[in-house]
Amino acid sequence: MKISIPHNHNTLVFDTEQAILMGLPVENSNRECFNLPPTHISPVIVGRWTGSVALGSNCNVDNLFISPHGNGTHTECCGHISLQHHTLKDSMTQYMLLAYLVQIQLPEDTTNYALKVSDLNWTDDALKLNISAIIISTNDYVDKRNAQYSNTQPPYLSLELIEFLNSKGIKHLLLDLPSIDAENDQEMIGHHTFFKENDNWLTEKTITEMNYIADKNISGLCLLQMQVLNIDSDASPSNPIIYLPI
Numbered sequence: 532m533k534i535s536i537p538h539n540h541n542t543l544v545f546d547t548e549q550a551i552l553m554g555l556p557v558e559n560s561n562r563e564c565f566n567l568p569p570t571h572i573s574p575v576i577v578g579r580w581t582g583s584v585a586l587g588s589n590c591n592v593d594n595l596f597i598s599p600h601g602n603g604t605h606t607e608c609c610g611h612i613s614l615q616h617h618t619l620k621d622s623m624t625q626y627m628l629l630a631y632l633v634q635i636q637l638p639e640d641t642t643n644y645a646l647k648v649s650d651l652n653w654t655d656d657a658l659k660l661n662i663s664a665i666i667i668s669t670n671d672y673v674d675k676r677n678a679q680y681s682n683t684q685p686p687y688l689s690l691e692l693i694e695f696l697n698s699k700g701i702k703h704l705l706l707d708l709p710s711i712d713a714e715n716d717q718e719m720i721g722h723h724t725f726f727k728e729n730d731n732w733l734t735e736k737t738i739t740e741m742n743y744i745a746d747k748n749i750s751g752l753c754l755l756q757m758q759v760l761n762i763d764s765d766a767s768p769s770n771p772i773i774y775l776p777i
C-alpha cells in the first residue's frame with residue numbers, strides 16, 4: 532500500500548511493504564545495561580502443568596520477564612524520572628509521524644563520549660522541515676544486538692545537544708544507545724533537560740533507547756510508526772518502524 536503525505540509544498544510517498552524495523556527482538560538473551568536483569572521467556576508452570584507442547588502439554592504458554600530499560604528497545608516518558616505517576620499509556624498521543632534520521636560516526640574511543648551538536652551533521656535544510664522526531668543511529672562500535680553495556684560507560688548525549696534538540700521542537704528522540712545520559716550520571720541531567728521545562732513535566736515527549744538500524748547508509752526524512760504497549764508504566768518495550776520515501 533502506498534501512502535501520500537503532503538509536506539512543505541511537496542508530496543511524500545511511502546510504501547508500507549518496505550518497513551524497516553528498529554526494535555531489537557524481545558528474546559532470551561544476555562543483552563543488558565545498568566546491571567539490570569536480561570529478558571527471560573519461559574513456559575508458565577501451574578501446579579503440575581507446564582505451558583509447553585514439547586513437555587507434553589496441549590499448548591505453549593509463556594511467562595515474560597522484561598526490564599524495559601535494561602535489556603532492549605524501549606520507549607519511555609517523563610514518568611521515568613518524575614515523582615508523579617506519569618505513564619506511557621497517557622503520554623502517547625501520536626503513533627505515526629514524520630522523523631529525521633541521522634547517521635553518526637563515533638570517535639575511535641567511545642568510552643563516556645558525549646555526542647555533540649557538531650556530530651549531528653544535520654543540514655540547514657533538515658532544520659526547516661518542521662518535524663518533531665529525530666532518530667540517531669551510530670556506527671556499530673559494539674554488537675548492539677547482543678551488547679552487555681554495564682560498567683562500560685557507553686556514549687551518551689551532551690547537554691548541549693539535548694538543549695539544541697529542545698530548541699528545534701523535537702518531542703520524540705530515538706537513539707541506539709542505552710541512555711541519553713552517562714552511565715554514571717546519578718542525577719540523569721539529560722533526561723531532566725529533555726522532559727522538564729520550568730518545573731513542568733512535558734508529558735507528551737518520549738525517548739526511545741536501544742533501537743537499532745542495521746543499514747548505516749540510510750538517512751533523512753522518513754515516516755515513523757511508534758509501536759508501544761498501552762501500558763501503565765513509565766516505559767514499554769517498543770518496535771519503532773520507519774518507511775523511507777520512494
Ligand SMILES: [Zn+2]
Binds near residue numbers: 710
Ligand atoms: Zn530507558
